[in-house]
Amino acid sequence: QSALTQPASVSGSPGQSITISCTGTSSDVGGYNYVSWYQQHPGKAPKLIIYGVSNRPSGVSNRFSGSKSGNMASLTISGLQAEDEADYYCNSYTSSDTWVFGGGTKLTVL
Amino acid sequence: QVQLVESGGGVVQPGRSLRLSCAASGFTFSSSGMHWVRQAPGKGLEWVAVISHDGRNKHYADSVRGRFTVSRDNSKNTLYLQMNSLRADDTAVYYCAKDRSRNWCFDYWGQGTLVTVSS
Numbered sequence: 001q002s003a004l005t006q007p008a009s010v011s012g013s014p015g016q017s018i019t020i021s022c023t024g025t026s027s028d029v030g031g032y033n034y035v036s037w038y039q040q041h042p043g044k045a046p047k048l049i050i051y052g053v054s055n056r057p058s059g060v061s062n063r064f065s066g067s068k069s070g071n072m073a074s075l076t077i078s079g080l081q082a083e084d085e086a087d088y089y090c091n092s093y094t095s096s097d098t099w100v101f102g103g104g105t106k107l108t109v110l
Numbered sequence: 111q112v113q114l115v116e117s118g119g120g121v122v123q124p125g126r127s128l129r130l131s132c133a134a135s136g137f138t139f140s141s142s143g144m145h146w147v148r149q150a151p152g153k154g155l156e157w158v159a160v161i162s163h164d165g166r167n168k169h170y171a172d173s174v175r176g177r178f179t180v181s182r183d184n185s186k187n188t189l190y191l192q193m194n195s196l197r198a199d200d201t202a203v204y205y206c207a208k209d210r211s212r213n214w215c216f217d218y219w220g221q222g223t224l225v226t227v228s229s
Contacts, residue, residue: 034213051217101154104155
């Protein structure tokens with residue numbers, strides 16, 4: 001149950017786009033379309049922003065999008081806003097009937 | 111609206127036990143799988159355990175298997191996590207989260223309860 005690999009930090013200016021990668025294996029990210037992404041502001045509970053690789057829950061801005069190629073998933077945030085500054089975590093279901101998170105990525109809006 | 115409220119956290123000595131509860135409302139609890147996820151201070155999220163809607167199927171992270179037990183009481187709309195043989199590295203905020211059916215993700219989260227394992 002090794003954690004998925006995410007960059008520790010990314011940054012961008014308001015209005016720009018950024019992409020956060022999430023690398024796993026064929027036993028998790030590459031084996032299932034069950035990759036999800038969560039946004040967490042300091043002191044708050046995580047919030048689901050992408051599920052099933054690329055689906056947005058109702059109420060989540062269409063500035064958030066997800067994709068997957070092989071063992072790597074990606075989260076793209078377009079039109080960066082100050083409120084997007086937060087920690088982002090990817091997650092995948094695994095072949096062991098467990099779930100695994102990425103180590104998290106801190107997004108800074110410059 | 112969906113509400114998940116955890117309770118039972120606190121300070122406990124290494125080797126002792128603690129039971130967390132998660133009271134659910136706003137959805138059909140007996141139809142939903144439920145998870146526990148934890149977050150050590152200043153660290154990332156770690157999935158802990160899952161229980162199926164009827165309580166028959168349970169799975170655990172390697173780090174807690176054999177020490178933690180997840181259970182539920184559908185008549186009380188409540189999820190539990192029994193934590194035994196606690197260690198310092200179990201110190202974390204523990205969140206309960208609702209499983210989004212057929213999508214294998216966590217669509218609603220509680221606000222968490224802090225467990226501190228310290229002598």
